Amino acid sequence: MGIHQSELDKRMEHFRSGCIKAGLKLTQQRLEIFKALAARDDHPDAEALFSSLRSHMPTLSLDTVYRTLWLLNDLGLINTLGPRRESIRFDANLRQHHHFVCLRCGLTRDFESDLLNELPIPEDAHAMGKVLASQVELRGICDSCSQIEAL
Amino acid sequence: MGIHQSELDKRMEHFRSGCIKAGLKLTQQRLEIFKALAARDDHPDAEALFSSLRSHMPTLSLDTVYRTLWLLNDLGLINTLGPRRESIRFDANLRQHHHFVCLRCGLTRDFESDLLNELPIPEDAHAMGKVLASQVELRGICDSCSQIEAL
């Protein structure tokens, strides 16, 4: 469940140098918030990190947790799961298919691939539960956003 | 961009029979909401569907759109994108990896696979934009939820 100490140390070091490179102040809050996230492998949300930190840091605010996480996300020091940061999107295409998601504008388009439909699922994954569906998510920059960026 | 008429007809027919099989009333609202979603391939959110329907159905409520979409989702007549319908989850694991997501409880676990790291990306996908990352998302039922279900 937990992360090994050596892996945690590695993550902390990468975080520190990333902050310094970006010119960010190494505040107690940032250190603790990152460490709390880096020590877990269950993909917590902001609220879960907040409450786990509250006992050590009674004055920590939830807003700081959010602000810090999005900042680190923008710097590529952490990631978020799933395509969005917005509202939930729905899909009436029930054929097995895959998605290209634009990191800038959220554009999400379908594509099909017989090859990707038949992925070999590792034993590790089977050990987690019964697998019912698999899909590939590609993240990138759509053509329209690339053009805007080129200006 | 749009969906072909024949594909739309097929989706509508599947929807109708799915509703009847589930004992759902075929209300005007359900028909229109599903049709609006089935006619698009851009994965709209509830608000987008709502505003596209408002001109034809001035008394339609946003709540009905949400209620209908989640209902159809639960019946498997449509899908949602991304992990689940909760808050955003964060991840400090920066190595390329993949996820198993439990459809019941939202448990999200990492797994690694050199094979899945090197997926062949179809030309269709490259045509949509510059691909920066790829990951596989497996959906299923975790062991813990399977046990509960077995009771």
Add this chain to the structure above:
DNA sequence: TCCTATTTAAGAATTATTCTTATACAGGAA
């Protein structure tokens, strides 16, 4: 046509997330 369980509209409520502003502090300069 009538009946009734189901569904809907409307708006209030809730929840996740962001904004505003006054205060605190990290870290460079002296």
Add this chain to the structure above:
DNA sequence: TTCCTGTATAAGAATAATTCTTAAATAGGA
């Protein structure tokens, strides 16, 4: 070390997405 200042934080208000409550409407079977 102390001082200074731009950056970061706490607190709570504000906003946006989603859900709940309740009274009215209606699909579809009798």
